[in-house]
Amino acid sequence: MDSGGIYQRLTPLFCETFDNDDIVLRPEMTAEDVDGWDSFSHIRLVVAVETEFNVSLTASEVAALKNVGEFVALLTRKLS
Amino acid sequence: MDDCRAARWEDILPGQQHSFEFVISAEEMAGFAALSGDRNPLHRDPAFAAAKGFAGVVVYGGLLVAKISRLIGMIVPGLHAVWTGLDIQFRNPLLVGETATLIAEVTRTSDSTRQIGLKIRILAPDRVIALAKADALHTG
Numbered sequence: 001m002d003s004g005g006i007y008q009r010l011t012p013l014f015c016e017t018f019d020n021d022d023i024v025l026r027p028e029m030t031a032e033d034v035d036g037w038d039s040f041s042h043i044r045l046v047v048a049v050e051t052e053f054n055v056s057l058t059a060s061e062v063a064a065l066k067n068v069g070e071f072v073a074l075l076t077r078k079l080s
Numbered sequence: 081m082d083d084c085r086a087a088r089w090e091d092i093l094p095g096q097q098h099s100f101e102f103v104i105s106a107e108e109m110a111g112f113a114a115l116s117g118d119r120n121p122l123h124r125d126p127a128f129a130a131a132k133g134f135a136g137v138v139v140y141g142g143l144l145v146a147k148i149s150r151l152i153g154m155i156v157p158g159l160h161a162v163w164t165g166l167d168i169q170f171r172n173p174l175l176v177g178e179t180a181t182l183i184a185e186v187t188r189t190s191d192s193t194r195q196i197g198l199k200i201r202i203l204a205p206d207r208v209i210a211l212a213k214a215d216a217l218h219t220g
Contacts, residue, residue: 044215059192
């Protein structure tokens with residue numbers, strides 16, 4: 001799956017997690033850019049992503065992510 | 081800690097099941113009414129409940145949620161639990177004094193977040209009382 005496809009499938013997960021239909025994902029986006037992106041919502045987001053993409057992530061993989069772009073890159077590797 | 085089950089994260093696996101029986105008493109109904117402020121007669125007055133078509137006073141949905149709290153706080157994840165989500169459907173009324181069984185299955189575990197998913201059924205002998213999905217963290 002290419003990164004465009006991943007962004008397409010990630011966007012509704014972000015919208016639902018943060019209850020905001022106007023979220024537009026950008027590679028440089030971080031938690032600072034999204035209202036309500038706290039530790040609990042981060043957990044909900046990661047679990048939703050694991051379920052949607054049928055992947056298992058490790059705590060260290062998730063902890064190393066600096067922005068949405070790196071999240072997409074991680075998923076791209078996992079899915080290839 | 082009383083008898084909180086202190087399960088380790090690595091011992092909680094998808095497919096595991098836990099269950100217990102319970103009966104809601106009139107005293108527990110009165111306690112919930114005082115705690116919640118919900119004094120709706122459906123939960124207090126047999127004649128009102130009968131007029132609404134129910135066979136007896138209906139157990140508060142909140143008390144069924146309380147039994148899910150017992151599951152999560154005392155059994156799975158147990159001691160290290162932080163409850164993070166609940167989605168519940170009340171399918172049929174449970175009556176005061178009826179025996180019900182709560183059956184829970186671990187449906188998923190996420191190593192990256194230490195969150196578990198639970199599928200929960202609350203059953204009376206002849207009908208489904210409630211169906212629920214819950215999420216909880218294991219913070220141990």
